[in-house]
Amino acid sequence: GPSSTGRELEQAIAQLFAAEDDVLRQTTERARERGIPSIQVSPLQGKLLQVLAKACQARKILEIGALAGYSGIWLARSLPADGRLITLEIDEMHASVVRESFRLAQVYDRAEVRVGPALETLPGLEAEAPFDLIFIDADKEPYPQYLAWAIRLARPGSIIVADNCVLGGDGLGSVQESPSQFLTGARSYNQRASSDPALCSIALPISSGMTVSVVMDRTQES
Numbered sequence: 001g002p003s004s005t006g007r008e009l010e011q012a013i014a015q016l017f018a019a020e021d022d023v024l025r026q027t028t029e030r031a032r033e034r035g036i037p038s039i040q041v042s043p044l045q046g047k048l049l050q051v052l053a054k055a056c057q058a059r060k061i062l063e064i065g066a067l068a069g070y071s072g073i074w075l076a077r078s079l080p081a082d083g084r085l086i087t088l089e090i091d092e093m094h095a096s097v098v099r100e101s102f103r104l105a106q107v108y109d110r111a112e113v114r115v116g117p118a119l120e121t122l123p124g125l126e127a128e129a130p131f132d133l134i135f136i137d138a139d140k141e142p143y144p145q146y147l148a149w150a151i152r153l154a155r156p157g158s159i160i161v162a163d164n165c166v167l168g169g170d171g172l173g174s175v176q177e178s179p180s181q182f183l184t185g186a187r188s189y190n191q192r193a194s195s196d197p198a199l200c201s202i203a204l205p206i207s208s209g210m211t212v213s214v215v216m217d218r219t220q221e222s
């Protein structure tokens with residue numbers, strides 16, 4: 001009812017719109033067994049990523065930060081049969097679990113993980129650009145650099161999503177008065193996303209907050 005807490009409401013919405021199947025449930029279960037922290041997106045966020053991928057008719061998706069492949073499965077499932085997901089992951093152990101997840105989810109034909117620090121892998125992706133959707137969900141300090149790369153690897157109409165950007169409001173404060181490097185990443189990200197005329201953006205209070213941007217066609221401006 002109207003008195004539902006945010007958490008109950010999120011669960012009720014997820015139950016109706018974003019139910020996990022066995023493959024998704026087993027992905028988080030296997031990750032837990034291997035000692036990987038449960039810091040994947042929520043089902044609601046996974047479904048939001050799918051809706052956004054469909055909205056921009058994504059054929060090529062880039063993810064920064066794969067973990068165990070949970071969000072990667074949501075993303076890969078939004079692709080057409082000839083679509084492609086490239087996900088970047090620094091940790092070789094995580095990457096091997098991601099490969100297993102993609103195999104079990106039967107998206108291995110369209111989804112691949114590339115291992116290394118994202119800032120070293122990203123320049124090599126220019127030949128494979130443009131990406132229609134870019135999902136940023138890795139270490140927080142370089143978020144502004146990841147955004148710059150995302151814009152560079154996008155086309156007009158591409159959608160860029162970054163997770164952990166609102167942080168109960170802490171991610172929205174002043175960059176100059178930021179108390180930590182972690183928050184500086186989110187704050188600078190939101191600063192640019194909210195003010196760069198090359199982007200049309202909104203931050204959503206979903207889990208710890210996702211900032212969603214559409215890349216503008218600068219030649220169409222009046």
Ligand code: SAM
Nearest residue numbers: 040041065067070071089090117118137138139
């Ligand atoms: N997107 C995943 C999901 O929802 O299922 C969750 C990603 S988790 C929050 C962040 C991941 O980014 C971790 O697996 C971590 O190892 C990886 N990571 C951290 N720093 C990185 C870097 N510099 N380059 C690439 N991946 C990095």
